[in-house]
Amino acid sequence: MASHGFWSLGGDNAGANTGSQSPSTPRAWCQAAAQKLSGGIGSKLCALLNVGEVEKPAEPGAKQPPQTAAGTCGCNKSCNCTKAAVVFSDLYSTDLLPATDGDTKTMTFLQEVVDILLAYIVESFDRETKVIDFHYPNELLQMNNWELQDEPATLDDILISCRATLKYAIKTAHPRYFNQLSTGLDMVGLAADWLTSTANTNMFTYEVAPVFVLLEYVTLKKMREIIGWTDGRGDGIFSPGGAISNMYAMLLARFKMFPEVKEKGMSSVPRLVAFTSEHSHFSIKKGAAALGIGTESVICIKADESILVALVQGFVPFFVSATAGTTVYGAFDPLIAISDICKKYNIWMHVDGAWGGSLLMSRRHRWKLDGVERANSVTWNPHKMMSVPLQCSALLVREEGLMQNCNQMHACYLFQQDKHYDLSYDTGDKALQCGRHVDIFKLWLMWRAKGTIGFEAQIDKCLELSEYLYNKIKDREGYEMVFDGKPQHTNVCFWYLPPGIRYMEDKEERKKHLHKVAPVIKARMMEYGTTMVSYQPQGDKVNFFRMVISNPAATFEDIDFLIEEIERLGQDL
Amino acid sequence: MASHGFWSLGGDNAGANTGSQSPSTPRAWCQAAAQKLSGGIGSKLCALLNVGEVEKPAEPGAKQPPQTAAGTCGCNKSCNCTKAAVVFSDLYSTDLLPATDGDTKTMTFLQEVVDILLAYIVESFDRETKVIDFHYPNELLQMNNWELQDEPATLDDILISCRATLKYAIKTAHPRYFNQLSTGLDMVGLAADWLTSTANTNMFTYEVAPVFVLLEYVTLKKMREIIGWTDGRGDGIFSPGGAISNMYAMLLARFKMFPEVKEKGMSSVPRLVAFTSEHSHFSIKKGAAALGIGTESVICIKADESILVALVQGFVPFFVSATAGTTVYGAFDPLIAISDICKKYNIWMHVDGAWGGSLLMSRRHRWKLDGVERANSVTWNPHKMMSVPLQCSALLVREEGLMQNCNQMHACYLFQQDKHYDLSYDTGDKALQCGRHVDIFKLWLMWRAKGTIGFEAQIDKCLELSEYLYNKIKDREGYEMVFDGKPQHTNVCFWYLPPGIRYMEDKEERKKHLHKVAPVIKARMMEYGTTMVSYQPQGDKVNFFRMVISNPAATFEDIDFLIEEIERLGQDL
CATH class of the missing domain: 3.90.1150.170 (Aspartate Aminotransferase, domain 1)
Structure with a gap:
């Protein structure tokens, strides 16, 4: 089987109009187009050129009548090019790759999905479109057949499901969608996410994600430079969101002070206490609950008095989480003052910049984070203010090697020590996770595109x-x-x-x-x-x-x- | 601005061949095609129909000479349709949506990316293609300019970066890629992941992900039915991987036995001990380290003797993780025997079926998990044996309400109690995470497609x-x-x-x-x-x-x- 590019289609129809001779009549052109191109493109182009306008896309969620099934030719009767059309109502997922001769069907199917997505994207940016076609849960459950069955559905059904899903989705790209800290849809970021899905790999080793691992390395270094750490030195990781990044920071702070906690657990360490801003994100308490520290040991700090109180009570303050951009008010804690306190009591200083960290990229606004370079760790979510598609959250750490020491378990099935390349690129043992989703490419590609x-x-x-x-x-x-x-x-x-x-x-x-x-x-x-x-x-x-x-x-x-x-x-x- | 469908393009070229009159010569057709369709499609079609074959895609990673920049017409000189071609080397990301009149450029750009991806997909399944074009990290760093700059790059550079990234990527879809537990690339799963990226939302509330939240509900219920829990009752969540799913289980087990741990931390509970199979996944120890239990309190169980020993030593056994499909040998622990021991000592029984859980879907092989229905929680990763694109890992929990009680922090900026819909669909407070990636759609759509x-x-x-x-x-x-x-x-x-x-x-x-x-x-x-x-x-x-x-x-x-x-x-x- 020879290597195919997308546009060298039509293997099944070899012999028909594939020579260097151009077809000489419009109808012949139409047939050539429909034969050579996947159904979605071929037939739509055919329709476009014949009747001057395109078949309207079916109402999303509505079952299309068989005669207009996606992929059959939308031409009027003067064209007879159904020959090459792919009829999705006759096809199943088993007809797609890796099926033998699945190339054309696969590309036609994926192109049809892409057409649905492109139409959705353009619509999403249109202010005349609704941000949401809202229905209550019990209504929505009845508006489509969402149940899973034993038997397979046709590809036509799959396309209908895609349309229905988008019909009732929130248009997060819509210019009037302001509901969350993460809004908007960046086109380069989206392209990068499509590529990421297609590459379908895992961040744990260089072996399975050589480029992505390098790009994570390059990007984390750049982010550390922007924080202000000398030569961008330090460590870091992309995690599944700000809450997990904050939890990583707390984990590192505890390990830094009491490395024995890894093997011996919390019974080997004194009663710990963490401090955070009054309006800090709830993930600080979630983290404390998970790590066995307890939510009652998270104190909303107002001054360094509370640290003194904790010390008097026999607690060991180990972690201060300052917030750079609180969730509700968008307030910035005074990082320099907090860093002085942390230095005085030798406490790990974390900056939760999930929301506000991106202001570091603005010469006009970065003063709001003055002192961030004194932090031991920083959470910074490009999926918020930088509009990188979800999920994309970074934890940056000043000390090198600590993440590895804190989290590594030396799984020898994954991190073989006798591999033929530089093992420092196998970053998986730094993570709490084993497999880790590729979140880096969309940020990297957007950064490249925007500067x-x-x-x-x-x-x-x-x-x-x-x-x-x-x-x-x-x-x-x-x-x-x-x-x-x-x-x-x-x-x-x-x-x-x-x-x-x-x-x-x-x-x-x-x-x-x-x-x-x-x-x-x-x-x-x-x-x-x-x-x-x-x-x-x-x-x-x-x-x-x-x-x-x-x-x-x-x-x-x-x-x-x-x-x-x-x-x-x-x-x- | 009116609503646009993908195919109702050409607003900028209005008046030229947009009527119902069909163009009457091949050249006119070519021009019409190039004008009405985005550059990638129009010009390639034009080339296809004129010269009978398509311009070869440039060597990935190689800088294309300006005269053949993607998007300019690949026609030979008999065609003069450069007018409508999009020249990516003149464009930047700021020319794409939401830019005014960015529709055509956006679709042309995304279509060009899709063409690159489709070519990569077809190539990936071709046994004549290499699984990997391997280079050592220091070589790879020099094979392309991966550095991030202050200044923006053109869209042409972005396309070159996409090609270079794929050139050096592992072809995980390749029929001879056996390197990890997650291999292969499912075409419906991929389509679903592209849609997920386009929808770009978050799982925390029904408000922002109505369909995806319902689909998660439907799918988790179906998975619990397959496990064998009455009427599919229980709870669950999709998490960022098997390691996190296992950690969730350990967290729930601890909370079930000692709910005070949430507020008071580990100092309020006795010394805990967990048991797991000899060849269990390292995430059980990672979880124990993170949760403040300590790796030394994870005992590789061989019989119930070790539980007795722990009891005698004053430890409290709280968690047994049986493995259904170990990572290296693929072995299944005897779940019925283990469940008898857990029942006897009143210990939470978790089944780590990250790898082996999918065998529950096989009538021929599901006996290997006999007894799984007695578990309190089960990890099951559809991104492994079921070939769902990464990431897709489920934790299923038998007891209803426990996850919510264990993890909720009542963030009132997100989980408002006076919303106008049924709040039980706001599942975010069950999670350790705040934002949570949409991992459900690819599994749901594949299930629908395959049955x-x-x-x-x-x-x-x-x-x-x-x-x-x-x-x-x-x-x-x-x-x-x-x-x-x-x-x-x-x-x-x-x-x-x-x-x-x-x-x-x-x-x-x-x-x-x-x-x-x-x-x-x-x-x-x-x-x-x-x-x-x-x-x-x-x-x-x-x-x-x-x-x-x-x-x-x-x-x-x-x-x-x-x-x-x-x-x-x-x-x-």
């Missing part, structure tokens, strides 16, 4: 939009800001007060009403599908909107739209 | 191939088996003895030589790029080959090839 200055521009723009929003609503009638002063990150937290409660005199009554406003507006946003933004209560503060901007597709007009929409949906409340 | 019987056939075939290999070499001259009897899974462990050492009398000398044979043969395999198979030492056994078969593309002939190749590469040793 550091491209990321900087993207980040600066999000902060500008946020400032625009803040300036727009801070004195606007019907708005109250949740915290004083200009936001440090793109988080703008505010209440919208509908006219009906704006002048309520009974403060408690007003608060009670106000608490219900954001959930109702949010529910209406989802039902209309026009935009999505998050809300929550915090402490004694009733439900407020937390607007965050990480979506590179958003513009000043989208911010205007958001405000208009909140007012439109909330005016009767 | 349960399709997975069964695929698994049975791998076991048949393994039996074929075992029968072929067990009495063959120059081979020795590492363990007695027929393998229980697809693991066939053996030594190949080159003629030179086959009859050595000095046993120690022979052993010393033999230890070097597998690493050299493996290095040669990689240098020739013909096949890849794993080797390792174990205990007092010198390096041996561990052949595993999970690759659905492999055939009897590939097994024959492997043996011939080992003999060819090793005969002079």
